[in-house]
Amino acid sequence: MAYQRLRGEIIRAELAPGQKLHIKDLADRYGTGVTPVREALNRLFRDGLVEHGEQRGFSVTGISESHLDELTRTRQWLYEVGLRESIEHGDAAWEEAIIVSYHRMAKFNAAQQSPERDSAHRHFHSTLIAACRSRWLIEFSEQLFDAAERYRHVARLSNHRLVVRKGDEHKAMMEAVLSRHTSQAVSLLSAHVTRTAQLVRGKCAELGMSAEGKVRNPD
Numbered sequence: 001m002a003y004q005r006l007r008g009e010i011i012r013a014e015l016a017p018g019q020k021l022h023i024k025d026l027a028d029r030y031g032t033g034v035t036p037v038r039e040a041l042n043r044l045f046r047d048g049l050v051e052h053g054e055q056r057g058f059s060v061t062g063i064s065e066s067h068l069d070e071l072t073r074t075r076q077w078l079y080e081v082g083l084r085e086s087i088e089h090g091d092a093a094w095e096e097a098i099i100v101s102y103h104r105m106a107k108f109n110a111a112q113q114s115p116e117r118d119s120a121h122r123h124f125h126s127t128l129i130a131a132c133r134s135r136w137l138i139e140f141s142e143q144l145f146d147a148a149e150r151y152r153h154v155a156r157l158s159n160h161r162l163v164v165r166k167g168d169e170h171k172a173m174m175e176a177v178l179s180r181h182t183s184q185a186v187s188l189l190s191a192h193v194t195r196t197a198q199l200v201r202g203k204c205a206e207l208g209m210s211a212e213g214k215v216r217n218p219d
Contacts (some may be wrong), residue, residue, distance in 0.1 A: 003040035010049045010060055011146050013153035021050065021058040047143060049150070065201060068151055072197040075144045076190045082129030082137050083189060087182050095178055100106035101127040102174045113156070118149070128177060128189070148196075155200045162183060169195075198202050 006026065009015045023042060027034045041058045044050040051061050086094065101124040108117035122145060129141060169192045176185035 002026070002032055002036045003043050005030060006037075007044060007047070007146075008039050008051065010044065011150045011153065013150060013156070017060055017063045017154060019060045020056070021060065023058070029163065048147060063151060063154060067119060068201060069195055071144060071147055071151075072193055073192050075141070075148060078137060078141050078144065079129065079189050079193065080186050082132040082134070082141060083177070083186055084132060084182055085187065086129050086131035087177060087180055089133055093207050094127075094131040097127050097130065098124075098174055098177060106168075122149075128173070148193075151197070151200045155202075 006015075006021075010151060015021070023034050023037050023041070024202045030037065041050055041052070045052050045058070049061055051059050053059075087148060101120070105117070105120035105124045108114065108120060126138070126142060132138065169188065173188045173192065175187060176188055
């Protein structure tokens with residue numbers, strides 16, 4: 001419980017980048033002991049969502065343009081391998097799962113963010129690579145998706161909404177995948193990840209994110 005709640009609060013930017021995480025305070029807030037909170041923080045440290053220093057204790061991992069660029073490139077690499085493998089080996093059940101996940105996501109207005117829409121969006125992306133035959137690749141892609149979601153939620157802290165792009169990029173990806181047009185599908189997914197990162201970078205800049213520095217946040 002402590003792990004799931006803390007992880008969710010970090011990804012949704014309810015706990016800001018760089019914010020210190022005091023074990024006793026978190027235990028009191030969650031109504032649990034300090035041991036579960038400490039174990040949760042150690043798991044989140046392995047996930048890359050929490051930093052730990054001998055003198056400073058635990059804090060939410062900071063954000064920077066260089067980290068966002070690295071994250072974006074790595075997601076593109078993994079998505080390309082996962083999508084190519086899935087298109088090659090995916091069966092009819094996989095195709096049906098993609099269609100269902102797309103329609104579930106399409107029910108929501110992209111301009112109106114909600115936990116339900118975020119969950120549907122995440123599920124669509126995970127379904128695209130679900131037939132790649134590598135549990136390791138899928139799990140690592142999920143971890144990177146969480147890291148990217150945190151940037152997107154941080155960007156919402158600015159006074160402006162993220163621009164909703166014209167056209168249905170997800171529908172175009174779905175159609176290319178179902179038609180087994182591998183190169184086109186990979187190109188569309190890679191461009192989608194890049195454009196999302198570009199929008200997020202612009203909003204994070206409004207909050208003071210420099211090329212190497214972190215967003216400043218009071219304790």
